Amino acid sequence: xxxxxHEGAVEILTLAGPRRNALSVAMMRALIxxxxxxxGRVIVIAAEGPxxxxxxxxxxxxxxxxxxxxxxxxVCTELMYTVQAVRQPVIAQVQGVATAAGCQLxxxxxxxxxxxxxxxxxxxxxxxxFCSTPMxxxxxxxxxxxAMEMLLTAKPIDARTAADWGLINRAVPAADLAANVMELASxxxxxxxxxxxxxxxxxxxxxxxxQDDAYRFTRGVMTANAMAPEAQTxxxxxxxxxx
Numbered sequence: 001x002x003x004x005x006h007e008g009a010v011e012i013l014t015l016a017g018p019r020r021n022a023l024s025v026a027m028m029r030a031l032i033x034x035x036x037x038x039x040g041r042v043i044v045i046a047a048e049g050p051x052x053x054x055x056x057x058x059x060x061x062x063x064x065x066x067x068x069x070x071x072x073x074x075v076c077t078e079l080m081y082t083v084q085a086v087r088q089p090v091i092a093q094v095q096g097v098a099t100a101a102g103c104q105l106x107x108x109x110x111x112x113x114x115x116x117x118x119x120x121x122x123x124x125x126x127x128x129x130f131c132s133t134p135m136x137x138x139x140x141x142x143x144x145x146x147a148m149e150m151l152l153t154a155k156p157i158d159a160r161t162a163a164d165w166g167l168i169n170r171a172v173p174a175a176d177l178a179a180n181v182m183e184l185a186s187x188x189x190x191x192x193x194x195x196x197x198x199x200x201x202x203x204x205x206x207x208x209x210x211q212d213d214a215y216r217f218t219r220g221v222m223t224a225n226a227m228a229p230e231a232q233t234x235x236x237x238x239x240x241x242x243x
Contacts, residue, residue, distance in 0.1 A: 002030045003048070007182060009189035011040025011088075015047040020054035023101045025072055027057075028079045035082050035090070041189040041196070043086070044181055045109060046093040052118070055100025061129075073133055076101055080108045080137060084204050087197040089188050093181040094118045095174065099156075104134035107141040107167055110200065113181050114159040115174035120167060121156035140207075141167050194230050 003014040013034045015021040035043065047053060056076070061069050083090050083105070092098075092106045094114035099121045106112050106120065122138060124131035131138075131151055139147040142165040150157065159171035172180045188196065202221045206214040225231055237243060 001027055002034045004034060006040060008186065009041040010044060010182065010185040011038045011042070012044045012046055013038070015045070015053060016049075019057060020051035020097065021047050021049065021102070022054050022057040023076065023079075023105070024057040024060060025075050028075045032075075032079050032082050035086050038086065038088060041088060041193055042185040043088045043090045044093050044185055045090060045105070046178075046181075047095065049096070051096035051102075052092075052094045052098040053102025053105060054097060055102045055104075055134075058127075076104075076133060080104065083108050084110070084200075087193075087200065089185075089196060089200060091181055091185055092168075093177060094159075094168065095177060097121075097156075100124055100131055100134055103167075104131075104137045107134075107137035111184065112168040113177065113184065114162060114168045114171050115177045116159050116171045117174055118159045118162075118171070119156045120150075120159075120162050121154060122150045123154035123156075125152060126154045138167075141165075192230060192234065194228065195225070198225055 001017050003016050005012045005014070013031065015027065015031070017024065017027045021027070031045075056072060060072050089110045092109040092112035094106055094112060095118055096115075097119055098106045100123065103120045103122055106114075122131035122134050124134075135147055135151055138150065146165050149155075157165070157167075159168065162168045163171045169184075170180075198221065202218060206217050209217060226235075
């Protein structure tokens with residue numbers, strides 16, 4: 001269900017499930033566990049087949065008791081929090097379609113690169129199930145008006161538009177997708193593990209603060225960071241023009 005592989009310091013978690021890698025409860029739990037167990041310095045979430053992820057498995061919501069349906073969204077929320085809580089930067093490698101909770105997963109990842117022929121949508125309104133949880137990550141990634149348009153119309157956007165709107169970092173030729181993702185992941189993995197971990201945690205802590213609180217918080221983070229032995233060693237090496 002989740003295939004794990006490594007390229008140097010980069011750990012690749014590949015979605016390999018039925019129905020276009022639908023986020024069934026089992027798939028989400030497996031991905032949560034894989035994220036927690038990851039030993040790589042950077043994590044890539046990729047996918048097998050023609051689609052990245054088609055969202056939730058609707059079979060788990062049809063004719064089920066409310067507590068069963070609630071479990072689906074509880075586990076989904078846990079997954080999204082886990083992506084941003086693990087110490088490693090998480091990069092989405094997107095091919096094909098990423099819809100509904102699949103689009104949410106892309107929006108939640110720290111970084112994302114997509115093939116030029118990939119597309120993204122939150123089409124829940126068409127089946128009477130508004131994409132309410134996906135809109136949390138989507139709104140924070142692309143802003144209110146653009147998110148609302150996607151949510152209300154169910155119209156897909158292509159990878160170029162997704163890059164322009166900030167849902168992904170960039171769109172690249174499909175043949176170059178894996179290489180572009182690995183180049184980005186390897187660049188990050190070459191940096192200080194301690195510094196990256198500290199920076200990622202601080203990023204998500206400050207992002208919803210008002211400006212005064214954010215500066216107050218990040219001043220403290222930078223002071224603690226600067227006093228760390230690794231930072232002292234690296235800053236001294238930089239000043240002295242040595243490795």
